[in-house]
Amino acid sequence: MSDLRSVSSNPHVRSKTTTSNIMMWVVIALLPATGFGIYNFGLDALIIILLSVASCVLSEFIYEKAMHKPITIGDFSAVVTGLLLGLNLPSTVPFWIPIIGGIFAIILVKQLFGGLGQNFMNPALGGRCFLVISFPAIMTNFVTDTYTGATPLANLKNGVEVNVMDMLIGRTAGTIGETSMLCIAIGAMILFAIDIIDYVIPFTYIITFIIFVGLFGGYGFNWSYISAHLAGGGLMLGAFFMATDYVTCPITTKGRYIYGFILGLLTGIFRIFGANAEGVSYAIIISNLLVPLIEKFTIPRAFGIKRVAKKEAK
Template sequence: MLCVTIALLPASAFGVWNFGLPAFIMLLSTTVSAVLTEYIYEKLMHRKVTINDFSAVVTGLLLGLNMPASAPWWMGALGSVFGILVVKQLFGGLGQNFMNPALGARCFLLISFTGQMTTFIYDGVTGPTPLALLKSGQSVDSMKMLVGTIPGTIGETSVIAIIIGAIFLILIGAIDLRIPGTYIVTFVIFIGIFGQFSNANVGFFDVQYITAHLCGGGLMLGAWFMATDYVTSPITKRGQLVYGAMLGILTGLFRLFGGSAEGVSYAIIISNLFVPLIEKVTLPKPFGKGGEK
């Protein structure tokens, strides 16, 4: 968890540089609230205090990176309390939560404060995200999306900053390519085939359209930092491939044919719910004594 925290620093630093002081306040609010909630709950329940494992820090930081900088700080704090208390601790703490706490908190906030969670201000101007422009049939600048000088949530805009953190996690062996790789490849195939059905100006496997979808929204942040969560992702190798494919298909469905331009958060949460079934189906069968002959 400490390594994940370090890996999130490039995206966090860019988010603060990109959106200014409000982004820093939001990240501080969500992270501190997550740690305090875990500490207070465990003290009240007479449990071992586990804030030193950095899992609460990761939850708070990820939630902050999934928040628009224009949202009030107390909203982020409320989301952290929900994520730690309801999604994590009430189900037994780290290792027992059935979905990613940060995404559970984000979806809770999206339902509760839809307007503020979907309003994005960049350079003092309120405007749509590149994904919203894509969904309406307009063109976008993929290079700006790659660098991150676009409206969006604090941590999702810069693909470069996210990839730097992802490479760090891969090099130290904290994650591998199985889940994020399958997720991204499946998503590319889905967008390439079905993008033309949702947008008349898009051709079969339109490279610019696919690139824009890869660089836009929370796909990269979700694929590398949330879909790979040890607790809420399959432990079997085949299961991880199935899980990644499911993520790619659901994200493509939500983005192309759903009412919203985004869909990563809901895709990951729904896939989290299927993890027990995926593991049951893909668990290797034992052979020999006590197993199948």
């Protein structure tokens, strides 16, 4: 029995890059958006982020301890989930909201399906959508001492003129981490520079969305209008930090293009024709659910395999 080998789940690819390395770089890349969110919304934003991260880490530790499973909080995946969840919350939510969201994201979306690598959707977005459905009034309240009006996307949907430059910088209402397109872009460049993510999914997503908004938005290819859509809401945060999640996106190249196309199409449909001004979270979650089907039809044929004609088979 000494020859028994330990078999792990796929993919079986050896690399010096570890999960904890990748997750730490994602945390570093999120720091510009996090720092600006705290600067923009104040101490409440910091507390919400810390509560979100703490609830995710503690939920993972307690669950794995209770189930007698290896403790995996050292891979920093729970920290990333908590940070992304916190950045997707308004600074006005009660402090129990990130705690409930973190517990749901880690236990129901991640751990009950086998832990890291087995979850069927992005845990942070799963937690956020659960909170939006359960507490819609709380999750859509963006009124603070600094910003008292509706979000730029809500104004855009109602035909109200918005200041695109303020949206690029982040001087707008919204969730903690989505407001500054500039800070999100800086974080994305960090991930591109160290090959944590590639261009296929985010750029296919963004280009598809631009074409859709240009065709169906009612303003043609008005770049001021399109820029406001790109800078507003969680599109950039979703495109670079959540749609590219290794676990819930396709591994085939063709599949990644299809996945990005579906993301852009769904986000456009939700924003232009839906009742809600946002739509990124639901677009990513629905696309996550379609990944097994996408990979089924895009998996490359094994080398050396030839289809046998029916006559030859007989």
